[in-house]
Amino acid sequence: MASLVGAFATSHGPLLVREWQAVPDEQKQRLSAAFRELGKRVSGAKPDVIIAVAPDHWSNFFLDHLPSVCIGVGEANEGPPEPWMKDFPHRSIAGHPGLAMHLVKSALDEGFEPSVSHRLKLDHGICIPLWRMGLEPMPRVVPMIVNSIEPPFPSVARCLAWGRQIAKAISSYAEPLRVAVLASGGLSHSIGERTMGAIDESFDRECIARFSSDEKSLLRFLEEKLPQAGNGTEEVRNWVVAHGAAGGRGFELIDYLPVPAVIVGCGFASWRP
Amino acid sequence: MRDYWLSKLFFDLQSPAAAAEYRSDQGKVLARYPLQENVKRALSANDVPFLAERTNAYLLRYYFFAIGWKDEEFIRRLRGG
Numbered sequence: 001m002a003s004l005v006g007a008f009a010t011s012h013g014p015l016l017v018r019e020w021q022a023v024p025d026e027q028k029q030r031l032s033a034a035f036r037e038l039g040k041r042v043s044g045a046k047p048d049v050i051i052a053v054a055p056d057h058w059s060n061f062f063l064d065h066l067p068s069v070c071i072g073v074g075e076a077n078e079g080p081p082e083p084w085m086k087d088f089p090h091r092s093i094a095g096h097p098g099l100a101m102h103l104v105k106s107a108l109d110e111g112f113e114p115s116v117s118h119r120l121k122l123d124h125g126i127c128i129p130l131w132r133m134g135l136e137p138m139p140r141v142v143p144m145i146v147n148s149i150e151p152p153f154p155s156v157a158r159c160l161a162w163g164r165q166i167a168k169a170i171s172s173y174a175e176p177l178r179v180a181v182l183a184s185g186g187l188s189h190s191i192g193e194r195t196m197g198a199i200d201e202s203f204d205r206e207c208i209a210r211f212s213s214d215e216k217s218l219l220r221f222l223e224e225k226l227p228q229a230g231n232g233t234e235e236v237r238n239w240v241v242a243h244g245a246a247g248g249r250g251f252e253l254i255d256y257l258p259v260p261a262v263i264v265g266c267g268f269a270s271w272r273p
Numbered sequence: 274m275r276d277y278w279l280s281k282l283f284f285d286l287q288s289p290a291a292a293a294e295y296r297s298d299q300g301k302v303l304a305r306y307p308l309q310e311n312v313k314r315a316l317s318a319n320d321v322p323f324l325a326e327r328t329n330a331y332l333l334r335y336y337f338f339a340i341g342w343k344d345e346e347f348i349r350r351l352r353g354g
Contacts, residue, residue, distance in 0.1 A: 058332060062284050063277055083289050150329050192330030196348050231330055263344075 002099065002173035006045035007246040007271040009183040009239045010038055012054075012128045015262035018084050023261045032132075034255040034268040039133030041254075041270050047180035049096045049140045051103075051166060053238040054125035054184040055148045060117065067115035068154045069162065071107075072143035073100040078121040088127050096140040099173055103142065106169035112162065120145070125235075129184050139180075146241060148185065148234035156222045159237045160215065163244020183242035185235025187256070187265040193231055199258040203229040204265040207236060211243060211251040211269070218243070232264070239269070246271035276327040278306045283332040283339075292339040321350040 015022075016031070023031065042050070059081050061067065072095055079091040107114050120143050130138065144166070147153055154162075163181075170179045187207060188200040203225055210218040222240065226233055243251065250272035258265045282303070286292045295302045303313060315323040325333055337347045 058284055058287065058329075058335070063275060063280055081287070149331055192325070192332075192334035192351075194325075194351055196330075196334070196344075196351060 002170050002175060002177040002179055004167050004170045004245060004273075005047055005178045005180055006042065006273060007181045007183070007242040008038060008042055009242050009267070009269045010035070010129045010133075011186060011264050011266040011268070012125050012184050013189065013262045013264040013266075014082070014084065014124055015264075016128055016132070017124070019261060023259060027257060027259050027261070030255060030257055031259065031266060034266070035129070035132035036134065037254050038129075038268050038270065039135055042133060042135060042180060042182065045180050045273075046178055047139050048177045049099055049142055049179045051142045051144055051179060051181045052122070052126045052130075052184065053144045053146060053181060053241045055235055055238070056145045057123050057125060057149060059121045059123040060145070063150070066147060066150055067145065068147050069112070070115040070117050070120070070145040071100055071104050072117050072120040072145070073097050073104060074118040074120065076119075077141055077143060078119065080123050080127040081121045082124055085124055085127060088131050090127075090138060093122060093130075093138055094140045096142050096177075098175065099170075099177060099179065100142045102173045103144075103166060103169045106172065107165055110165055110168075112165060125184050129182065144241070146237050148237050153234055154237065156219055156226065156237060156240055159240040160219065160244040160248070163241040163246070165244075166241070167245045167247065181242050181245045183238035185238040186233055187236060187267045188229045189232035189264040190230030191232045191263075195230055197260070197263045198230060199260065199263065199265045200229045200233070201258045201265060203233065204256060204258070204267065208253055208256055208267065208269075211239070215248045242271065274327055275329070276309075276312060278308050279312050279324070280328045280332055282306050282308070283328060283336040286339045287335055296340060319350065321347065322353055325351060
């Protein structure tokens with residue numbers, strides 16, 4: 001049977017690539033060290049497949065069709081479409097159709113209704129972490145897109161339930177695969193709105209603390225505070241999926257630092273197996 | 274509120290080729306979209322707050338990035354500067 005070998009979370013942001021030279025040296029070193037440590041933990045778990053939980057930044061979906069949750073079931077995923085991601089070393093990343101379709105079918109059996117895509121572009125939200133963590137060779141990637149870009153969004157409680165569902169589905173997949181969950185997004189940031197550039201450090205630190213408290217406390221906090229902490233902060237939903245997959249316990253912060261040069265409160269974490 | 278065609282324009286301009294064409298001949302590209310006249314005027318005037326009310330915030334940022342603005346200028350205009 002397959003097994004969940006780890007859950008991990010990281011921030012992302014275009015300016016981590018486009019404006020990297022503008023990041024002060026000390027913060028560059030901390031960000032690089034955090035990505036390295038995260039990569040070390042992911043590699044140490046020896047995953048055959050990574051379920052990458054991230055938003056779609058208008059790379060695959062438009063107003064015509066906006067799924068709340070979409071699982072990529074294709075043999076291959078396309079590399080990032082953003083021109084400034086041209087140095088990312090993969091134009092194609094293998095998927096795992098068997099596991100992906102099992103996730104979908106298991107979810108449907110349990111009252112979830114994911115959308116399905118047989119060909120997804122993996123934008124910077126997934127590829128910056130994969131790149132900066134230095135994962136080579138690249139494991140297969142099953143993308144799980146959770147909408148946090150264009151309202152309405154899935155509830156935080158639903159994201160937690162999705163995490164639990166993913167873990168349950170992994171444990172019932174017949175092939176002996178090692179599977180990791182990697183959440184990408186958050187912490188606080190604000191994009192294209194009047195508060196753009198703001199980082200809500202107090203929100204971020206409280207959010208981090210709540211991942212180590214009980215689930216009710218985490219959900220109560222996020223349901224109340226997420227809508228006030230900047231639109232990009234909505235991506236914390238992906239961390240909640242990872243938290244649910246990990247059984248809501250074992251959260252361990254690797255590092256947190258607000259980085260004004262990339263306009264993101266950058267957090268890195270894993271959950272102890 | 275979402276203006277579909279304005280949003281579609283911004284979405285399409287994520288393509289570098291489309292963005293280059295838009296920068297060289299804005300009128301030619303705009304003619305392909307059934308935009309309202311006040312929206313066309315707002316695009317010509319770079320009226321950021323007006324456009325912000327009609328599209329997704331990420332698409333808005335992509336648009337001003339595509340036409341060559343720095344974030345600092347975009348943020349200043351977003352705040353009505």
